[in-house]
Amino acid sequence: MGDTLQALLHGFEVALLPMNLMWGAIGVTLGTAVGVLPGVGPALTVAMLLPLTVKLSPVGALIMFAGIYYGAMFGGSTTTILLNTPGESASIATALEGNKMAKRGRAGPALATSAIGSFVAGTIATLLVTLLAPMVVEIALKFGPAEYFALMVFAFTTVSAVLGASTVRGLTSLFLGLLLGLVGIDGQTGQPRFAFGVPELLDGVDVVVLAVGLFAVGEALYVGAYASRLPEVMEKITGSLWMSKSDWKRSWPAWLRATAIGFPFGSIPAGGAEIPTFLSYAVEKKLTKFPEEFGHGAIEGVAGPEAANNASVTGALVPLLTLGIPTSATAAILLAAFQNYGIQPGPMLFQMQGDLVWGLIASLYVGNVMLLILNLPMIGIWVKVLTIPQPLLYGGILVFATLGAYSLHESVVDLATLYVFGLLGFAMRRWDIPVAPAVIGLILGPLAETQFRRALAISQGDPSVFYQHPISATLFAFTALLIVVPWVVRRVQRARAA
Amino acid sequence: MSTDAALRRSLAETALSIGVLALGVATAVGTSMLPAEGGYARIGPNFMPGVTGAGLILLGIWLLYEVLSGGWRNMPPQDAEARGEHAFHPGAFAWVSIGLFAHMALIQTGGFVLAGSALFACVARGFGSPRFARDFAIGFAITVAVFAFFVLVLTVNLPAGWLAPLFRLIGIE
Numbered sequence: 317m318g319d320t321l322q323a324l325l326h327g328f329e330v331a332l333l334p335m336n337l338m339w340g341a342i343g344v345t346l347g348t349a350v351g352v353l354p355g356v357g358p359a360l361t362v363a364m365l366l367p368l369t370v371k372l373s374p375v376g377a378l379i380m381f382a383g384i385y386y387g388a389m390f391g392g393s394t395t396t397i398l399l400n401t402p403g404e405s406a407s408i409a410t411a412l413e414g415n416k417m418a419k420r421g422r423a424g425p426a427l428a429t430s431a432i433g434s435f436v437a438g439t440i441a442t443l444l445v446t447l448l449a450p451m452v453v454e455i456a457l458k459f460g461p462a463e464y465f466a467l468m469v470f471a472f473t474t475v476s477a478v479l480g481a482s483t484v485r486g487l488t489s490l491f492l493g494l495l496l497g498l499v500g501i502d503g504q505t506g507q508p509r510f511a512f513g514v515p516e517l518l519d520g521v522d523v524v525v526l527a528v529g530l531f532a533v534g535e536a537l538y539v540g541a542y543a544s545r546l547p548e549v550m551e552k553i554t555g556s557l558w559m560s561k562s563d564w565k566r567s568w569p570a571w572l573r574a575t576a577i578g579f580p581f582g583s584i585p586a587g588g589a590e591i592p593t594f595l596s597y598a599v600e601k602k603l604t605k606f607p608e609e610f611g612h613g614a615i616e617g618v619a620g621p622e623a624a625n626n627a628s629v630t631g632a633l634v635p636l637l638t639l640g641i642p643t644s645a646t647a648a649i650l651l652a653a654f655q656n657y658g659i660q661p662g663p664m665l666f667q668m669q670g671d672l673v674w675g676l677i678a679s680l681y682v683g684n685v686m687l688l689i690l691n692l693p694m695i696g697i698w699v700k701v702l703t704i705p706q707p708l709l710y711g712g713i714l715v716f717a718t719l720g721a722y723s724l725h726e727s728v729v730d731l732a733t734l735y736v737f738g739l740l741g742f743a744m745r746r747w748d749i750p751v752a753p754a755v756i757g758l759i760l761g762p763l764a765e766t767q768f769r770r771a772l773a774i775s776q777g778d779p780s781v782f783y784q785h786p787i788s789a790t791l792f793a794f795t796a797l798l799i800v801v802p803w804v805v806r807r808v809q810r811a812r813a814a
Numbered sequence: 815m816s817t818d819a820a821l822r823r824s825l826a827e828t829a830l831s832i833g834v835l836a837l838g839v840a841t842a843v844g845t846s847m848l849p850a851e852g853g854y855a856r857i858g859p860n861f862m863p864g865v866t867g868a869g870l871i872l873l874g875i876w877l878l879y880e881v882l883s884g885g886w887r888n889m890p891p892q893d894a895e896a897r898g899e900h901a902f903h904p905g906a907f908a909w910v911s912i913g914l915f916a917h918m919a920l921i922q923t924g925g926f927v928l929a930g931s932a933l934f935a936c937v938a939r940g941f942g943s944p945r946f947a948r949d950f951a952i953g954f955a956i957t958v959a960v961f962a963f964f965v966l967v968l969t970v971n972l973p974a975g976w977l978a979p980l981f982r983l984i985g986i987e
Contacts, residue, residue, distance in 0.1 A: 481887075482886065484876045485886070487869070494862075495870065498863050505859050507859040509848060510844055540907060540909070541902050541904075541906050542897075542900060542902065543900070544942055545942055546900060705943070706942075707937070707938035707943035708949070708952060710938070710941050711933070714913065714914070714933055719960065726973075728921065731917065731921070732918060735915075735918075747826065747830055765862045769855045769861075772857060773855035774854075777855055
């Protein structure tokens with residue numbers, strides 16, 4: 317405990333250095349902006365900025381990337397409430413009540429409860445990260461390759477098979493990512509795989525090209541083809557921004573409950589901020605004293621989901637930092653940013669790179685305060701940002717997207733690959749195949765393979781290591797339950813209905 | 815849903831399912847050309863590719879099975895209006911693509927600024943902006959600012975291309 321406090325205080329010394337404060341401010345501002353702008357998300361933004369890592373110090377760059385990561389959750393609510401087009405999937409639940417509130421002239425309180433709720437949830441979640449991370453590190457230090465492999469299989473399963481509309485489409489996306497992750501030189505034997513003698517492919521498929529292709533080019537092709545000629549209705553902020561006494565009274569419990577729902581969802585490698593937002597919405601709808609308002613702009617229905625998504629994305633930093641397991645596309649790209657510096661997140665990160673990891677955690681406290689200021693008193697600026705016409709917005713997105721891909725190796729090959737991944741992203745979006753599992757598969761696949769082969773090398777090729785170690789056996793059992801239980805439940809329900 | 819739309823949907827789903835299956839088969843073929851020896855672990859660099867190929871083949875079969883038994887499950891509505899969108903706009907798709915190809919063709923000759931401006935204008939056109947020249951000018955202003963930022967602040971060189979003399983004149987190099 318005392319050690320943690322000391323480490324955190326030291327982290328604040330790092331986070332409060334003027335340079336790092338500046339990177340943090342840039343990060344949360346960019347994060348808010350991309351959260352606000354439809355069509356740009358945190359995964360895309362961090363991916364576009366990854367090539368810059370060669371020019372920046374690891375601490376500054378990671379503080380900035382983390383700011384983009386959780387800042388986007390603040391900004392997303394603005395678009396959702398005023399435009400009814402959720403900027404991020406984690407904001408869909410907010411749209412249910414938020415836009416209704418705006419239509420009734422209560423945009424101000426809706427934005428306020430989002431921003432303050434995000435701040436409250438983000439800060440409590442950061443506190444929990446601070447307390448929990450060192451404990452998880454203690455446990456993780458006992459993990460061997462078999463346990464890591466089991467954990468990664470668990471994460472693969474939750475992000476692809478359990479969440480989302482279809483297990484088979486989620487898995488297809490994951491395996492596509494795993495396949496792309498195999499391209500290049502095998503790290504353990506030096507054997508080139510699926511490179512077809514093309515020198516550009518020996519280095520593997522860059523996550524920047526994949527993520528930017530799927531998220532920017534694919535998105536532009538899709539929105540252009542299907543949603544570029546729709547009328548947009550933006551609600552105005554009329555009246556006071558401030559919440560009334562009853563708004564406060566109704567928001568507080570929702571924020572706290574949502575934090576309690578969101579944080580665990582983020583911190584077990586279960587991925588995705590969507591589920592906790594919908595759970596929180598359902599809980600608020602059940603507990604409210606004003607059920608008649610639900611569906612017409614109930615403030616709890618905004619306060620809950622907005623707090624839940626912030627608690628969840630902050631919670632996701634626990635498995636990312638302590639175990640090296642990303643549970644969302646953005647977290648996977650953050651992991652790639654660490655790798656660009658030759659740093660592998662995991663328990664050793666806390667021992668070898670204390671400055672970096674505690675500076676990063678301290679920057680979360682600072683960033684949340686900055687975000688509260690950015691998203692409440694300065695809300696007017698973001699409303700202006702929303703008025704950028706769609707043609708110019710997407711023109712700009714693609715200029716930066718191609719810049720990100722080109723600046724990797726100054727190669728037209730990367731631009732052509734970018735377009736191919738864009739077509740893939742278009743098809744996946746159109747036929748409802750989720751893209752996040754592919755990005756996670758690309759980043760986590762090679763790590764999982766390494767752990768798998770290491771575990772077998774230690775056991776001299778005996779596969780029983782995976783079920784004789786209690787931790788890895790438990791994780792595999794959990795994974796099996798995750799797949800089997802929903803399937804059985806559905807069967808039973810269907811049998812009952814029949 | 816009209817029968818025409820239903821047919822188009824199942825054609826697309828069939829094509830995509832077969833694509834996944836074919837990718838799995840190609841992966842399996844590629845795997846068979848990889849060495850198997852693995853030292854202590856007894857599995858070599860061909861193990862994961864084999865698993866991935868097998869997985870893709872199974873997923874392809876599963877997807878095909880869904881097509882044949884009523885179509886992919888839990889799909890968003892085939893009708894664009896029911897999704898809150900409009901019908902496929904081929905012009906938009908084409909202009910975004912043209913922009914990206916123009917960018918590829920121009921970046922190493924015309925340079926970053928001209929390639930980016932052309933891309934910007936084409937994409938804006940695809941999204942329905944009627945003012946190509948104005949959009950090109952906006953793209954030009956944005957890309958010149960980015961170019962200056964990269965060259966002067968980050969000291970990363972982007973291709974100046976045909977505009978190199980101009981940049982030299984105003985001191986960005």
